Amino acid sequence: MAKRKVKNDFQPRIVVFACNWCSYPAADAAGINRLQYPPNVRIIRTMCMGRVNPAFVLKALEMGADGVLVSGCHFEDCHYSFGARKAAEQYQKLEKIVQLLGIEKGRIRQEFISAAEFPKFVQVVHEMVEQVRKLGPNPLAKSLLPGHKEKREEMAVN
Amino acid sequence: MEINIAQIRETNAFSCLECGKCTGTCPVARYSKTFSPRMILIRALRNTHPDSIKSADLWSCLTCQRCDEICPSDIKYTEFIHLLRQFVGIENREGTCSHGGILESISRIMTAPDLKQQRLDWVGRDFQTAPSGEYLYFVGCLPYFDVLFNEIGTQSLNIARSTLKILNYFDIKPQLLPNEKCCGHDFYWNGDLENFRKLAEANFEQIKKSGARYVITSCPECYRTLKTDYPRFFGKLPFEVKHISEFLAEQLQQKKHRLKGDGLRVTFQDPCRLGRHLGVYEPPRQVLRHLSGLEFNEMAHHHKRAICCGVTGWMNCSQISKQIQAQRLREARATGADTLITACPKCQIHFQCALLDKQLKEEVNLTVQDLTEVVVTYLA
Ligand code: SF4
Ligand code: SF4
Ligand code: FES
Numbered sequence: 001m002a003k004r005k006v007k008n009d010f011q012p013r014i015v016v017f018a019c020n021w022c023s024y025p026a027a028d029a030a031g032i033n034r035l036q037y038p039p040n041v042r043i044i045r046t047m048c049m050g051r052v053n054p055a056f057v058l059k060a061l062e063m064g065a066d067g068v069l070v071s072g073c074h075f076e077d078c079h080y081s082f083g084a085r086k087a088a089e090q091y092q093k094l095e096k097i098v099q100l101l102g103i104e105k106g107r108i109r110q111e112f113i114s115a116a117e118f119p120k121f122v123q124v125v126h127e128m129v130e131q132v133r134k135l136g137p138n139p140l141a142k143s144l145l146p147g148h149k150e151k152r153e154e155m156a157v158n
Numbered sequence: 159m160e161i162n163i164a165q166i167r168e169t170n171a172f173s174c175l176e177c178g179k180c181t182g183t184c185p186v187a188r189y190s191k192t193f194s195p196r197m198i199l200i201r202a203l204r205n206t207h208p209d210s211i212k213s214a215d216l217w218s219c220l221t222c223q224r225c226d227e228i229c230p231s232d233i234k235y236t237e238f239i240h241l242l243r244q245f246v247g248i249e250n251r252e253g254t255c256s257h258g259g260i261l262e263s264i265s266r267i268m269t270a271p272d273l274k275q276q277r278l279d280w281v282g283r284d285f286q287t288a289p290s291g292e293y294l295y296f297v298g299c300l301p302y303f304d305v306l307f308n309e310i311g312t313q314s315l316n317i318a319r320s321t322l323k324i325l326n327y328f329d330i331k332p333q334l335l336p337n338e339k340c341c342g343h344d345f346y347w348n349g350d351l352e353n354f355r356k357l358a359e360a361n362f363e364q365i366k367k368s369g370a371r372y373v374i375t376s377c378p379e380c381y382r383t384l385k386t387d388y389p390r391f392f393g394k395l396p397f398e399v400k401h402i403s404e405f406l407a408e409q410l411q412q413k414k415h416r417l418k419g420d421g422l423r424v425t426f427q428d429p430c431r432l433g434r435h436l437g438v439y440e441p442p443r444q445v446l447r448h449l450s451g452l453e454f455n456e457m458a459h460h461h462k463r464a465i466c467c468g469v470t471g472w473m474n475c476s477q478i479s480k481q482i483q484a485q486r487l488r489e490a491r492a493t494g495a496d497t498l499i500t501a502c503p504k505c506q507i508h509f510q511c512a513l514l515d516k517q518l519k520e521e522v523n524l525t526v527q528d529l530t531e532v533v534v535t536y537l538a
């Protein structure tokens with residue numbers, strides 16, 4: 001992608017897929033423990049990381065998300081035994097597709113965060129926001145379909 | 159979208175006799191309890207409210223043109239379906255896109271004008287390509303298919319590699335477009351003309367700028383779209399589109415070339431877009447005839463009566479698709495072949511997917527290969 005001028009006040013919008021049994025409780029625990037993380041993330045809860053088809057991540061990017069984080073349990077903790085492993089395999093496919101399309105790799109990330117690792121969740125979100133901020137707005141957003149544009153604005157309301 | 163009566167009239171739909179021959183010949187209707195091309199047509203003409211037309215069945219039609227061939231009123235049924243889908247609109251469709259819609263997403267992302275794809279990494283040192291020249295190889299979505307369908311055992315890029323090797327063998331160094339887009343075939347047939355146009359324009363401009371005179375494709379869908387659908391939007395094309403099988407047939411004929419290799423027993427699957435849509439039945443067969451030691455037998459249904467591989471545009475893949483594929487694979491088995499040759503990357507993916515069924519795989523014991531992949535083994 002061509003270099004764009006990155007304004008420092010750019011607030012990226014990051015979609016986070018978090019599994020019901022580990023990463024979502026981790027995000028919750030971060031709140032309970034009053035750890036702050038940037039408000040740039042929109043968390044979508046899935047039952048398992050294995051549910052997150054690469055298509056969902058591409059769809060998020062297509063609809064203007066500036067970054068997407070896929071998170072779930074560690075392999076041995078996954079409540080659906082092979083879900084997280086499956087997710088790791090799927091993620092490799094996703095990475096290749098994203099690369100073929102010429103979208104920056106830094107816009108997507110996969111992390112395994114257990115329910116107890118809420119500081120890790122906070123740290124990952126911090127890192128991700130910084131990284132995506134450096135990359136700038138999602139270049140696809142400009143050429144979105146008209147309907148999508150309104151959705152993006154809806155998403156922007158904080 | 160408004161319904162365009164003039165366009166509907168052009169398809170002849172109003173002269174339907176309600177004879178039901180379409181339903182009788184349709185591979186989907188054979189296995190589906192609800193799908194009936196005849197009823198889709200009648201219902202659509204009697205009640206043009208989108209809600210009455212938009213059922214999932216509308217997106218189950220394979221646009222395979224089997225009914226076009228048989229209809230006594232000469233109705234262009236697939237064209238009619240294409241218009242209906244456009245009318246109902248992609249946003250109201252009730253069909254589901256397989257693989258979570260990832261293929262559609264990829265194509266939609268490709269409509270972004272300033273996208274810089276990295277799609278040529280597969281071209282290794284042993285291939286010869288040129289930045290300009292008479293020939294251009296239009297690769298299509300093969301690099302993407304290769305990533306997505308590796309897990310079912312297809313290597314779609316093998317088709318691209320084989321095609322390049324074949325071109326190189328005949329001393330042709332084709333151009334490749336570094337930022338080629340999806341040809342838009344699936345958008346066109348699923349009724350999303352807006353996105354189709356975006357992709358088509360981008361491709362047309364790029365090819366025009368390349369100055370190529372011949373565009374070679376290894377995918378019948380790209381072939382049909384470039385050859386017959388692009389001219390509808392851009393007028394006469396300043397280049398000629400050829401499927402690799404046509405190119406090969408010509409070259410082998412001219413040079414009286416016979417390629418030597420191991421004997422194989424094969425049969426051929428006519429891809430709908432290549433066969434019924436464009437009438438290219440003979441070139442692939444001519445190519446096969448030039449391969450020595452190869453035994454070729456036709457399946458029970460071939461040429462005009464060939465049966466589709468079961469899915470188009472990645473829409474509504476279901477049990478019915480699997481049944482169609484199983485029928486087709488059994489037909490192939492019955493010819494005594496050990497290799498089913500297709501000339502379409504999607505046919506290959508779909509049959510390979512059907513072969514994931516272990517029982518069926520044991521029963522038919524076939525390998526599915528693209529025409530180019532087979533030819534390359536003879537080019538030593
Ligand atoms: S075969 Fe033709 S005339 Fe007969 S029902 Fe079908 S569309 Fe109508
Ligand atoms: S085009 Fe093929 S799938 Fe569609 S109605 Fe006709 S025969 Fe059936
Ligand atoms: S349940 Fe958390 S990743 Fe499977």
